[in-house]
Amino acid sequence: DAKTTQPTSMDCAEGRAANLPCNHSTISGNEYVYWYRQIHSQGPQYIIHGLKNNETNEMASLIITEDRKSSTLILPHATLRDTAVYYCIVRPIKAAGNKLTFGGGTRVLVKP
Amino acid sequence: DTAVSQTPKYLVTQMGNDKSIKCEQNLGHDTMYWYKQDSKKFLKIMFSYNNKELIINETVPNRFSPKSPDKAHLNLHINSLELGDSAVYFCASSPRTSGTLAKNIQYFGAGTRLSVL
Numbered sequence: 001d002a003k004t005t006q007p008t009s010m011d012c013a014e015g016r017a018a019n020l021p022c023n024h025s026t027i028s029g030n031e032y033v034y035w036y037r038q039i040h041s042q043g044p045q046y047i048i049h050g051l052k053n054n055e056t057n058e059m060a061s062l063i064i065t066e067d068r069k070s071s072t073l074i075l076p077h078a079t080l081r082d083t084a085v086y087y088c089i090v091r092p093i094k095a096a097g098n099k100l101t102f103g104g105g106t107r108v109l110v111k112p
Numbered sequence: 113d114t115a116v117s118q119t120p121k122y123l124v125t126q127m128g129n130d131k132s133i134k135c136e137q138n139l140g141h142d143t144m145y146w147y148k149q150d151s152k153k154f155l156k157i158m159f160s161y162n163n164k165e166l167i168i169n170e171t172v173p174n175r176f177s178p179k180s181p182d183k184a185h186l187n188l189h190i191n192s193l194e195l196g197d198s199a200v201y202f203c204a205s206s207p208r209t210s211g212t213l214a215k216n217i218q219y220f221g222a223g224t225r226l227s228v229l
Contacts, residue, residue, distance in 0.1 A: 043202050043220030098216050102155040
């Protein structure tokens with residue numbers, strides 16, 4: 001699976017948009033970009049995924065660059081409850097056993 | 113109702129003991145997983161089962177033995193516990209492993225914090 005690089009941590013202000021970058025320069029054509037988050041003392045939670053088009057759901061938006069070498073997760077109006085570790089994961093369309101490989105993630109602190 | 117439930121939430125035990133962690137999902141999913149999150153917070157997959165059959169075994173010591181009595185349950189039994197087994201163990205489930213997996217989202221339980229003394 002392609003590796004990802006994320007900032008170790010970032011702060012953002014409550015009510016403002018949080019933009020979380022992820023580099024995946026070795027991504028291949030059959031790999032999707034997934035985002036999960038882990039709130040303290042909870043299990044990881046799926047947020048969004050995409051292949052090459054930008055995606056939006058009720059939680060977030062995912063912007064993938066045209067060359068697919070990087071992406072940005074956007075939380076449009078961050079709340080205190082969005083404080084969590086956010087994981088960017090790339091995975092083949094047909095990953096053996098549907099395995100998810102988690103990296104270190106970005107620790108996001110939403111401040112009042 | 114909790115979609116993926118694990119018991120117990122906390123487990124404190126002595127080295128050398130044998131313990132089990134239970135996991136149940138009520139989502140009707142075919143595939144279940146065990147992940148381990150160590151003190152450095154890295155999450156690593158241990159096992160994956162699809163319809164009670166082992167799909168992934170990520171170089172986990174033989175002391176760890178998953179058991180799937182049916183596709184809604186995947187229990188983890190650990191023999192001869194060691195200090196290094198202390199971690200948070202997460203169970204997860206997803207609809208399937210075959211076919212296109214783009215929307216094959218994994219749903220995680222709340223975790224079991226295992227402390228080996």
